[in-house]
Amino acid sequence: MPLLLLLAGLAVMAVLPLAVPWLQFTLTIALAKGLAALGVAVLLRAGLISIGHAMFFAIGAYATAFLMRDLAVTDFATLIVASTLISALSGLLFGAFLVRYRAIFFAMLNLAVSMVLFSLLAKLYGVTGGTDGIRVATPSVFGMALARPVFADVLYYGGLLLAGLVGFAVHRYLKSPLGAALSAIHTNEVRLEYLGVSAWSVLLVAYTLSATLAGLGGAIAAMAIGHVVPEFAFWTESGHIVLVAVLGGIGGVVGPFAGSIFLEVVQTLAVGFAADAWNLIIGLALIGVIFFLPRGLYGLMETRRRTSP
């Protein structure tokens, strides 16, 4: 059933920009942030909240920028794969230390690492361009140099395809014993350890996966925006990613994407009359969802399905 929902969502997303062309950029960004939110949702299943996950989004984005600027890599596919791999490696590296901690200590340590990264990105002007960031040129696709609007199409549909594949893979992962162990860690970690399962390895896999997803999102965002800035790694961005995941719901793969698309589209529509009050609105929405809809927007659909036999 969730897979059907995923396919239906993908179909709607594929047609939507044809009907409303100006939404395409918004939807590309929504996909990128949805990927990051999916990563955070995986960790939330184990009860771990990271207020530093924007660092992997930033690592993916800056990896793309560095590869283009310093190594003259311009191929779209190579950039995506390489940036995602770099984020995955950083996730593995940081995760090996960080998944030893729980609760508030996990949140704080992620925050510390991400703020170190943010400050370095902002201060090392010679390498990272400081607060000005780095420009990302339009990549080529299979050796062809494309005009910006054509590349935007490629990026959107490529991103959509990737999100579909990744969504399916994460769905299978969450259904597998390795994924089920995440909820087990949330409910009773000691019992899991008595069963001979190492919580550390379960969480390291989850952490690396979540970093990979965020990095992929970052790479897509870097190409869509054409510019990367240190603010990608600031803690409020991390907060927003968690907000998107919780708003959409962490019960299934579709939730974080739904939350991200909903937020980005509403923000674009509301920019005319509610730009000054946008944070106020999403702050209230977040608190409302936590108190009244603990399963998120996705949970709405889920409960409706359950009540109808």
Place this chain on the structure above:
Amino acid sequence: MLQSLVPLLVDGLANAALIFFVAVGLTLVFSVLRILNVAHGSFYSIGAYAAASIGLWIVSSGFSPYLTFPALLLSAALVAALFGPLVERTLVRWTYGKSEAVQILVTFGLFLILEDLQRMVFGVQSLYEDTPMALLGITEIGGIVYLNYQLLLIGLAAVVIIGLRLLIRHTRHGKFLAAVVADREVSQTLGIDTNRVFIMAFALGVFLAALGGALATPTSGVAPGLGAETVVLAFAVAAIGGLGQIEGAAIAAVIVGLARVLAIYYAPALDAVAPYLVMLVVLLIRPYGLFGSVTTRRI
């Protein structure tokens, strides 16, 4: 070299004092309510905006400029009276006993709301009001010039540490506070009104944050985004000292202040990184902070 380090040291300690006010408020709220308040930095910036607005009003209305000193205290008290009980009773109360994820998210929601409210009330311009600093003037020792206001900040931080200690050890309400920190349920069975203690502790935390903000306006002014920057620094200091440790927060603030001074002196590019690097190293070695006593469950 030492000659040039001393002014930097005073600068570092004055910075440490400001961040100490915020961090000790955060740590106090955490120890009593068991809540990590992400919106804590917003009270700092609201305090700063209030102090700057009141100060500008006093000066422009032609009152004695010396009134700006009590205005600093008054604005912090106003912010605490306005937001302390209100926020604790309406929002924070609902998160008691919930998971850390919920607490962090709810206070993050509050942070977002307060960010926009500040923009609506105070606008997006930065405010600058330095009458208190100008009035106090400078002191020259051994050919080096010090701002008296910075010395005042360091003195006030010392007063706050001693005051908090006296409050907790030697007053009736302070002992209630300590009892609730030690064991919430037992203090409830002994007849302590924990709800009142929570309101009091939260309001005190807000007051300390707002006081930090108010005292910071004469030296650095206030601009949008200040709350977001401050709260992570306060997290860093509170975490280094050990969440819930008042003296720990003071020592951590000094460590962070000195680390920044050394960074400015030896590696200017690293001054913003220094607090978080210290936080990272300390937390990796002692996750519960330098003076924390709560052990994490590690398997």
